[in-house]
Amino acid sequence: MSLDTLPRAARNNHRRARPPGRRWRSRLDVKAMPYALVSPYFILFAAFGLFPLAFTLYYSLYDYDLTGTVEWAGLGNYTSLLSDDDFWRATVNTVSMFIIATVPQMLLALFLANALNKRLKFRLAIRMSVLLPLVTSVVAVAVVFTQLFARDWGLVNYILSWFGVDATNWRAERVPSWIAIATMVDWRWTGYNAIIFLAGMQTIPRDLYEAASIDGASRRRQFWQITLPMLRPTMIFVVLNSTIGGLTLFAEPMTFYNGNPDGGSQGQFQTVAMFIYKEAFREFDFGYASAAAWLLFLLILIGAAINFLFVRRIGGTK
Amino acid sequence: MMISKRRGLAAASALAAAALAVASCSSSGTGTQSSAPASSGAAEPITIRVQTFGGGSNFGYKNAVEKWNAEHKDIQIKHENLTDQFEQQYWPQMIQWLTSGSGAGDVVGIDEGGMGLAKARTEWWADLKEYGLESRKGDFPAWKWENGVAADGKLFALGTDIGGMSICYRKDLFEKAGLPTERDEVSALWPTWDEYMNVAKKFQDKVKDTKFADGTNTLYQVVLYQEAAKNGNVTYFDKDNNLIVDKNPAVKAGFDFAQKMSQQGLTAKLRNFTDEWATGTQKGSFATVGCPSWMLGVVSGNAGDDAKGKWDVASVPGGGGNWGGSWLAVPKQSKHPKEAAMVADYLTQAQTQASIFTDFGNMPSNTKAQQDPAVQGAKNEFFDDAPIGEIFAKSASSLQPVFLGVKHAQVKNAIESVIQGMDDGSVPYDKAWQQLVDDAVKAAG
Known part of the structure; x- marks a missing residue:
């Protein structure tokens, strides 16, 4: 089995490396793959960290009553807090x-x-x-x-x-x-x-x-x-x-x-x-x-x- | 990021609380449920979640729920008592569930303090008329019925219990202080609140390690509701929802009495409906507590079986009053509104309310139940066979509705915090009234 697969894998590698048009793909593999691999953390951070942070900032500028109305307040919330x-x-x-x-x-x-x-x-x-x-x-x-x-x-x-x-x-x-x-x-x-x-x-x-x-x-x-x-x-x-x-x-x-x-x-x-x-x-x-x-x-x-x-x-x- | 963390925490704590409530209910409830054989028609029984609040035995639904579950294999009630505290925990959580469209039970209890808002937000509720409950109108006093009808005519809630008023007292401690212990003699001790205070002083001279009253808030509420009946039946808001805390003599009267009791060291300084207060009930930190009918179940539940016979019920100084009482509503988000309406109907029927009264003490709002001889002759075993039927049922028909504003729950909490703060020493007595008014304005704003 190993006799059979090894040469084929080698042949495949050989073939992939040869056409010059495909070289960029392997370069992309090297350059982009690390980013893709670490991206889950950043995607999660954006979804559960950055987005709520920005959303909170957005709502802090509004007079937002859950049981009532939403009105623009500017910095009003901050000044009354202080x-x-x-x-x-x-x-x-x-x-x-x-x-x-x-x-x-x-x-x-x-x-x-x-x-x-x-x-x-x-x-x-x-x-x-x-x-x-x-x-x-x-x-x-x-x-x-x-x-x-x-x-x-x-x-x-x-x-x-x-x-x-x-x-x-x-x-x-x-x-x-x-x-x-x-x-x-x-x-x-x-x-x-x-x-x-x-x-x-x-x-x-x-x-x-x-x-x-x-x-x-x-x-x-x-x-x-x-x-x-x-x-x-x-x-x-x-x-x-x-x-x-x-x-x-x-x-x-x-x-x-x-x-x-x-x-x-x-x-x-x-x-x-x-x-x-x-x-x-x-x-x-x-x-x-x-x-x-x-x-x-x-x-x-x-x-x-x-x-x-x-x-x-x-x-x-x- | 910060707030998301907090929301997570809040959600987690709410979940934990709910899980606790569910766990504690299921341990007693599953017995009947699992033994129920699958009926031929419906393979899976519909579960109707009934959510309530309150300490001790709270709504007193234990026996009524067991009875229903034994008789209805296809509709099972799951009773969840979420927390002791209505204004601070139950109602805010309920409002979130109702606003977000999920989480609320199929039948939910609403204290009188939440009815102002509930009435204003009719879109939260199913219309019980659609399930034929308009027919129940004759069962209730007009005011109890009308408070469950919104401005647009939607029938959204049915009445459960009403307040009534009494004083629960510890006989063994009264004996220790050399006071009479028989309920008629005790009632004769205090026709007015001034005389109640004199008894308190006499008690305190003899007994050092127990205070006469639980704290300032219960007394404040009792006096407030009595005086409200003499001042147009309003408390913090007039009927146009204007804040009248500083103008309503009822609020000042309740405050003044609470302050006098506190200044003279006659209170145990415990805040009602907290763990420490519940422990205090059990361990005898105080000898008397203001008892609307539903409070009987709270006291007996908190004190435990060991205290059976030590407590008794006497009449309240200063005449009747109507503190408390609740309603049951079916949220629109319920997936089984028809069955939920059936359960709400059952739980407010004369027969059910009568048995709740005889078992736990919550005074029926249902007039047929009030006239039931079993109710009128009822005695409460825990309170040394006190004739609670006589004590509460007599005054029940004369009770008047008290109007409570949309923001009543928030204002009530702010005011109780000041009155408690005055008792525990964090608010100076001479500044307390001004702070009470200021905080009420802030909470209403």
């Missing part, structure tokens, strides 16, 4: 929760990764277990945390009462509600980030540490002087990722208040994403919600840029 106290409150909430959640999360993930990078018994099992919170459904997480942070019968208030702290109403006070939600976020995402940090740490050449040990550098010194600077690219990725996730925070605060996008009786923990949801799907003001979505997009760009510049300075630049 003077809308509720929107600014949501922005402050989102940024505050992002900071409260992300700073401890990054530090914890880093130290966790460093610990996991050492020689341990059952290393694989321990590493895997760090990822467990991530595979838990966010709704299940929210249900458990909602009960932990309940005012009357919650475990957290019970424990705090041992230290003489009065019962905190975690849904009514602004800062406590932020802390509760940040805890939820951290519980879920710290392990994930730790695993990415761990992967980054494993790419750092061993001989750097060996040389440092010979020079008498302590373990701690090695962490700050070798691990951290070498981890910078990983850190940029992780921080940007957390910025996007943190600023679009939605599911946790939403479930924390019975799936009500108000986020507390007076929007104590309403995030921008919840604000958009509320405007779009409860007030049916799609234009206003679209404009808010674009402002959130800008906010994320700004946040990402600041964090990028900040992280680039970690460990000193050479």
Whole structure:
């Protein structure tokens, strides 16, 4: 069989290569095929990324009421958003929760990764277990945390009462509600980030540490002087990722208040994403919600840029 | 990109909620369904999805649905209770389904707060006259019937229950506070709301770990609806749909009473129809709660069987009122409007409504059911055999309809958020009224 097919294939190749008119086709094959092969991603991105983005921009210029009319509004949605106290409150909430959640999360993930990078018994099992919170459904997480942070019968208030702290109403006070939600976020995402940090740490050449040990550098010194600077690219990725996730925070605060996008009786923990949801799907003001979505997009760009510049300075630049 | 992500999330969460609802229903419902032998005529039975909202036993359809499914092999009812919250979750979701043309059930429940909009959007609904339901007119009080008829004459909804008013209270906690526990004596304690507040103070002096009332919102609603009956039967909108929140004395009266209760520390600061409130009902965080007839089912459902006999029903201070009550409509998008109309017809029949009342407590709007001796003599087992027939049926015929505007649901939510915020400390008492008016204007806008 192979005797039979091989010569034929060879003959075919030979024949294809010979006519000069067909040469362009093979060149097209070389030049265009790679693009064709990567195109599914770009087609999908255009359909589910670019198009909605443009469509949202388009609708943000209209007064679009789902149960009523569509009228041209120009920049009206944007100007009223910028003077809308509720929107600014949501922005402050989102940024505050992002900071409260992300700073401890990054530090914890880093130290966790460093610990996991050492020689341990059952290393694989321990590493895997760090990822467990991530595979838990966010709704299940929210249900458990909602009960932990309940005012009357919650475990957290019970424990705090041992230290003489009065019962905190975690849904009514602004800062406590932020802390509760940040805890939820951290519980879920710290392990994930730790695993990415761990992967980054494993790419750092061993001989750097060996040389440092010979020079008498302590373990701690090695962490700050070798691990951290070498981890910078990983850190940029992780921080940007957390910025996007943190600023679009939605599911946790939403479930924390019975799936009500108000986020507390007076929007104590309403995030921008919840604000958009509320405007779009409860007030049916799609234009206003679209404009808010674009402002959130800008906010994320700004946040990402600041964090990028900040992280680039970690460990000193050479 | 950002918004698409959010829409996805929203859709996913809605799906999850629906799936949960379906799962919880099917676990109790499939028993009868699977045992039904395939009838000779139709190979595949038609499934009519009935969608409702509300806490506890909500519409009280459990037994009625089981009975129908046992008797009708070719048409099976699938009851989906989607969420506790009407204004915040159920109704916005329903509006999306109705606008987009798919997703809504074959028969859907509408709270009084949604009827203003439902009436204005007649294109959403099937005309029940086409299925001969015009004949049901004589079964209902005129106002209940007419609210289901749109301006263009389309009959789109049939009445289910009506409000009525009472106070549910915990006997064991009253005893602890040294108060009388018998319902007649308790009713005699509070002919007026001022006296109710005095009882509350006495209770609070004796009992520290339980508050007298659940929160501000339930009390606010009860007083609002009582006062509305004295002020032209309007709440947030006048009959031309103009916002009158700042002018209607009924709103101010409800607000003032809620504020006084809150300032004196007599409320448990729980927002009604939330998980914490439901847990509070179960664990005894509060001793009384304002109880329109349908609230009996919510309380018994939330409190659970262990609390049986601990609760009782007394009369409400300040006379009757009509808070709540719902309708059933058939969306135009239903693929089986005829069968759906049959189910809506069945669920609003005198016999069905009477059995719902005796089983769960939702007061029938059907006048024949109201006159049914079984209803008038009904006792509620959960509430220590309280004569609910006597308590609710007497006042049922005198209840008046309250007009609710097209944007009632949005304004109600904004106002309740301020009243709750005042209770939980996020809105200062002296600024609460102004904020209530401002937020109502914003929500109506």
